[in-house]
Amino acid sequence: MKTMGLDVGEKTIGVAVSDGLGWTAQGITTLKWTEPDFDTAHGALKKLIEEHDVSKMVIGLPKNMNGTVGPRGEASKDFGVKIEEAFEIPVVFWDERLTTMAAERVLLNADVSRKKRKKVIDKMAAGIILQSYLDANQ
Numbered sequence: 105m106k107t108m109g110l111d112v113g114e115k116t117i118g119v120a121v122s123d124g125l126g127w128t129a130q131g132i133t134t135l136k137w138t139e140p141d142f143d144t145a146h147g148a149l150k151k152l153i154e155e156h157d158v159s160k161m162v163i164g165l166p167k168n169m170n171g172t173v174g175p176r177g178e179a180s181k182d183f184g185v186k187i188e189e190a191f192e193i194p195v196v197f198w199d200e201r202l203t204t205m206a207a208e209r210v211l212l213n214a215d216v217s218r219k220k221r222k223k224v225i226d227k228m229a230a231g232i233i234l235q236s237y238l239d240a241n242q
Contacts (some may be wrong), residue, residue, distance in 0.1 A: 105158070106158050106159065107126060107161070108152070108161050109162045109231065109235075110162070110164065111164045111200065111230040112179070115136065115139070116136055116137070117135040118226030118227040119132050120227060121152075122238055129235040129238060131230055134224070134227045142186045142190070149191070153193070160193060163180055164197075164229070164230070165180050166200055166201070167199055198234075
């Protein structure tokens with residue numbers, strides 16, 4: 105059984121999946137959706153959960169730098185509740201502060217063009233969120 109990591113944004117959801125042993129995370133795709141309509145993401149998520157035999161979901165929780173949870177964090181929590189209800193798998197929220205910036209820095213250092221960065225940044229951020237969770241829980 106694998107763990108899936110999500111970086112949930114207003115228009116896109118970055119998706120990453122762990123290996124079977126729960127050691128490494130790999131960004132796999134970015135889904136388009138229309139927040140707050142969970143149905144626009146449900147089918148694609150269901151397919152990925154089944155395809156990768158996912159038993160747990162880690163959702164990035166965007167916090168303010170002072171540790172408080174703002175509107176984006178509340179939206180992520182709402183999304184997590186819908187995941188638990190729809191797929192009956194446990195959801196863990198993981199502090200995602202600065203993950204998108206870290207992904208952006210890696211891509212800049214690799215000299216990836218702005219256009220290409222935009223296409224992969226969300227799945228890369230999901231991979232960073234999931235890897236951070238896996239590292240902390242081994």
